[in-house]
Amino acid sequence: MTETEILRPHAEDAYAHELSALEATDQDVRPAGWRLSPKAVVRYILGDTLEDGTVITTKYFGERRLIEVAVASLVTDRALLLVGVPGTAKTWLSEHLAAAISGDSTLLVQGTAGMSEDALRYGWNYARLLAEGPSEAALVPSPVMVGMKTGKLVRIEELTRVPSDVQDALITVLSEKILPIPELNRETQARRGFNVIATANDRDRGVNELSSALRRRFNTVVMPLPATLEEEVRIVVDRSRAAAERMQLPPIKQDAAAEITRLVTIFRELRSGRTEDGRTQLKSPSSTLSTAEAISVVNQSRALSHHFGNGDIETEHLAASLSGAVVKEPEQDSAVWREYLDLVVRNRQGWEDLYAAL
Ligand SMILES: Nc1ncnc2c1ncn2[C@@H]1O[C@H](COP(=O)(O)OP(=O)(O)OP(=O)(O)O)[C@@H](O)[C@H]1O
Numbered sequence: 328m329t330e331t332e333i334l335r336p337h338a339e340d341a342y343a344h345e346l347s348a349l350e351a352t353d354q355d356v357r358p359a360g361w362r363l364s365p366k367a368v369v370r371y372i373l374g375d376t377l378e379d380g381t382v383i384t385t386k387y388f389g390e391r392r393l394i395e396v397a398v399a400s401l402v403t404d405r406a407l408l409l410v411g412v413p414g415t416a417k418t419w420l421s422e423h424l425a426a427a428i429s430g431d432s433t434l435l436v437q438g439t440a441g442m443s444e445d446a447l448r449y450g451w452n453y454a455r456l457l458a459e460g461p462s463e464a465a466l467v468p469s470p471v472m473v474g475m476k477t478g479k480l481v482r483i484e485e486l487t488r489v490p491s492d493v494q495d496a497l498i499t500v501l502s503e504k505i506l507p508i509p510e511l512n513r514e515t516q517a518r519r520g521f522n523v524i525a526t527a528n529d530r531d532r533g534v535n536e537l538s539s540a541l542r543r544r545f546n547t548v549v550m551p552l553p554a555t556l557e558e559e560v561r562i563v564v565d566r567s568r569a570a571a572e573r574m575q576l577p578p579i580k581q582d583a584a585a586e587i588t589r590l591v592t593i594f595r596e597l598r599s600g601r602t603e604d605g606r607t608q609l610k611s612p613s614s615t616l617s618t619a620e621a622i623s624v625v626n627q628s629r630a631l632s633h634h635f636g637n638g639d640i641e642t643e644h645l646a647a648s649l650s651g652a653v654v655k656e657p658e659q660d661s662a663v664w665r666e667y668l669d670l671v672v673r674n675r676q677g678w679e680d681l682y683a684a685l
């Protein structure tokens with residue numbers, strides 16, 4: 328496949344030029360096994376302009392301190408746990424951290440309720456196992472084992488979906504930095520550079536608490552929702568522009584920020600249960616209405632307007648995508664949405680067109 332045929336290239340490929348420019352100009356000490364110094368990793372995540380003029384785009388919009396704490400955790404012998412409500416860029420940040428630190432974001436375990444310990448340790452090629460008995464060649468390593476052998480970061484997505492007893496397979500890996508293979512009477516020792524970044528969502532049903540033994544081996548960073556309306560609008564504008572490129576949609580002609588501001592305002596008000604001026608109490612729908620979801624609504628509006636409209640994001644396109652994002656459970660959400668429309672949208676100055684479209 329050529330680069331342009333791939334739907335979503337890995338971060339280390341998509342931003343290869345930024346990473347190599349950072350590597351070339353990085354003057355600070357790099358921890359063993361790291362491709363960049365912690366300072367350069369933070370620059371990669373938050374964006375900057377390098378001494379040689381290379382522009383580093385912003386990957387994560389938010390507090391510098393939070394990213395510094397996350398990066399510093401990975402230097403210590405504790406692993407990093409990113410927790411937060413859905414759509415707060417946990418997965419996004421972990422991918423970019425792995426790309427910047429290890430040059431490889433592909434060592435990934437997706438946590439599921441049905442997962443077995445093999446997914447965190449190793450499995451067997453059964454044909455070879457039967458033919459030859461347990462041997463090095465018959466062993467199928469997990470991403471965790473590969474990360475230990477090669478000294479790279481391993482990402483574990485949705486750790487709290489994994490059954491508790493399976494999660495505990497990580498304890499030895501994280502505290503002793505070894506993975507025993509009793510069948511071969513040996514062990515894998517982790518090379519410097521190995522560590523784990525796990526993500527967990529604190530909203531979903533069916534999550535399993537981390538045991539306190541495991542929790543102790545992680546530094547937890549709570550990923551916040553964007554603090555202000557302006558900040559959230561900036562994220563949505565930036566990320567939806569990147570998504571539009573990926574969807575091969577042309578850039579929007581007219582300024583979409585005004586429409587996006589209305590959209591994000593609606594999301595924030597419904598999420599927090601009151602209007603931005605704090606005067607009116609509202610009911611919240613069952614949908615999460617995260618930043619990530621606002622980005623999707625804008626993307627859908629873009630696709631609608633490009634293929635079925637004149638190319639600009641118009642109120643009617645936004646309205647068409649918006650209701651679907653808010654109303655996830657027809658019965659209960661419809662009522663909440665209708666009340667919001669009548670109480671807030673209808674009476675807000677300059678929103679008459681939006682009210683009519685909705
Ligand atoms: N503060 C932010 N800065 C940059 N991008 C953000 C920010 N918040 C959200 N996003 C965007 O939101 C999208 C979704 O984020 P992501 O999938 O990482 O969320 P998540 O926290 O892993 O959610 P889930 O719990 O559902 O897995 C990403 O494309 C990311 O670019």
Ligand SMILES: [Mg+2]
Binds near residue numbers: 418419484526
């Ligand atoms: Mg995620």
